[in-house]
Amino acid sequence: ASTMHPTADSFPQDEEPLIKEPSVNRYSHQKPSDRLHGAYVIFFLLGIGSLLPWNFFITAKHYWMYKLQNCSDQAGPAGQATSDLRDFFESYISIASTVPSVLCLIGNFLLVNKVPASVRILSSLFVMLAIFLVITVLVKVDTSTWTTSFFAITIVCVVIVSSASTIFSSSIFGLSSCFPMRNLQALISGQAMGGTISAVASLIDLMAAADVMDSALAYFLTADIFIVVCIMVYLLLPRLEYSRYYMSSQKEGPPLAAMLPNGSTEDEVEPGSTINASVLAKNNGIPPLRPILQKTALLGFCLFYVFFISIIIFPSLSSNIESVSKSSGSLWSTKYFAPLTSFLLYNFADWCGRQITAWIQAPGPKSKLLPVLVLLRTIFLPLFILSNYQPRAHIQTVVFSQDVYPVIFTVLLGLSNGYLGTLVMVYGPKIVPKELAEASGVVMTFYLVLGLAVGSACSVLIVHLV
Incomplete structure (x- = not known):
């Protein structure tokens, strides 16, 4: 890797590899088509599911304020401590989510070739589902007598959900990178749709003036359902012939001699780079x-x-x-x-x-x-x-x-x-x-x-x- 020095002519034309699908058919039989846009829809749904649970978690701001205000009117240090937890809740959430995300991204990079993507993706989804089920159950639990403990449990849940969500998002993005560009675009577009759905849900909640507990329950149940949907559609992905084609070619790969008949890969990178890498x-x-x-x-x-x-x-x-x-x-x-x-x-x-x-x-x-x-x-x-x-x-x-x-x-x-x-x-x-x-x-x-x-x-x- 230390000998790699990209040259000006070692890259493809700006549009060439991005408009044309990867030419994997150099070393395989006929390339299958994405029937009924099945893979595209799956990546779009996975994109929604990768951010929607977290967006709903943040959207339920009034619920968290309600849960943390029960002891804030008490006199003395206990009441002041709980008031601080409520007033700076978003700052605590930001720290608890950002730091684990960076660490998990580093860990995920190190595990790319050691742990299969399917293991990383499914395990992170099941962890997210388990934690969100806990959060959903706590909506109906009276926490007024143990507000500080509830806050600590919430922060732990945030750390775990953020870590699992980061591993899931980066792993599914890495997997989609092995597909044609349109599938990668579908995943990223789905993430934005997750933000739009949460914004619409927040607006409907505002217009309906619903009870804060009922709103939070609706948010978290929806998040639970979407995580289950993500698990189901991901399990469906390898069953599509189109998906198996790109997933198997990425996993196994052709012989280097077949990849480099003229001293270049599909992306026209220098042969030394490909072999060394x-x-x-x-x-x-x-x-x-x-x-x-x-x-x-x-x-x-x-x-x-x-x-x-x-x-x-x-x-x-x-x-x-x-x-x-x-x-x-x-x-x-x-x-x-x-x-x-x-x-x-x-x-x-x-x-x-x-x-x-x-x-x-x-x-x-x-x-x-x-x-x-x-x-x-x-x-x-x-x-x-x-x-x-x-x-x-x-x-x-x-x-x-x-x-x-x-x-x-x-x-x-x-x-x-x-x-x-x-x-x-x-x-x-x-x-x-x-x-x-x-x-x-x-x-x-x-x-x-x-x-x-x-x-x-x-x-x-x-x-x-x-």
């Missing part, structure tokens, strides 16, 4: 990290920066932008403005951006325009800060003093996040040798999580500076 991966059991980082460095930075900017703005900045006509007291300007213009609109625009990549893949992975477009998203920071963000402690100027501005900004933020983020994610596994595609998918997921982690930390600073 393959030998290293098989001998050590751990995928070679250096060649993956060398080839995906620019794409990794782009992915990091896309989600770094997005998480700074959404939801900490965007959800605190108020309607300029809030004083009128209308339902639009008070009750529905933030849920509609921030959460629902952003998630739907994000999903649309990801869907567009199914038809348009430009600019290409080597294009200089790609990082330029990613860096241009920095302009969204001052645009949202200068909207009617409240409360404001330092920057008192509001330049965009009409409700239409944050709506436009949110749509553009969501569209660009979905489109650019998906492009970069699907490009990563396509510019490395095929036997490193799954490991490359895990590495790209690491860039994404790192962007979210650093962005979340910076969002706290930005909010205090406004």
Whole structure:
């Protein structure tokens, strides 16, 4: 791996490997088609299931506040401690979810060649199901006399669910990297749909003014059902001839001599890279990290920066932008403005951006325009800060003093996040040798999580500076 030095002509044309499906039929018989788009639908559902349970967990904010407020009115240290648990609950949740995610991504990379993807995926799904069943049962349990213990149990559940969800998401992304690009796009698009569904559910709950306990029970039961659906459709995936074709070719692979008849692989990488990477991966059991980082460095930075900017703005900045006509007291300007213009609109625009990549893949992975477009998203920071963000402690100027501005900004933020983020994610596994595609998918997921982690930390600073 240390001798790998990609040359300018060692990469494919920007569009060539991304529009055409992998030419695995060089060493096999006729390539099967995805009948009734079965594999596409399965990856889409797995995408929804990978984030929907966690989205519902966060959406039930009022439930967690209710559960943690029972002792907050007590006098003395006990009441103060519980009040702190409630007031800083989201911060605790963020820490409890982010740190294990990074550690699990590293562990998943090390286990790529040692533990089969099916074992990692199914075990993580069953762990998520078990923990969510515990969370669902606790909804109907009176925890008013042991609030601190309930908080501790919740944090432990968050750590386990976050870890299992990270292993599941990165493993299924790595697996989809061995399929044609449209399946990878389906998975990423499904993740955005999970966010949209949770936003719609939150809005319906708001309109119905349902009991907080009933709402939480509905959220968690839905999460349980979706996890079961994920288990069922994943077990169905290998039964499809189309899926077996790509999964078996990735697992077994052709002889290197067959892969390299003219000194190149399907991705036109240099033969030395493929052979070295393959030998290293098989001998050590751990995928070679250096060649993956060398080839995906620019794409990794782009992915990091896309989600770094997005998480700074959404939801900490965007959800605190108020309607300029809030004083009128209308339902639009008070009750529905933030849920509609921030959460629902952003998630739907994000999903649309990801869907567009199914038809348009430009600019290409080597294009200089790609990082330029990613860096241009920095302009969204001052645009949202200068909207009617409240409360404001330092920057008192509001330049965009009409409700239409944050709506436009949110749509553009969501569209660009979905489109650019998906492009970069699907490009990563396509510019490395095929036997490193799954490991490359895990590495790209690491860039994404790192962007979210650093962005979340910076969002706290930005909010205090406004």
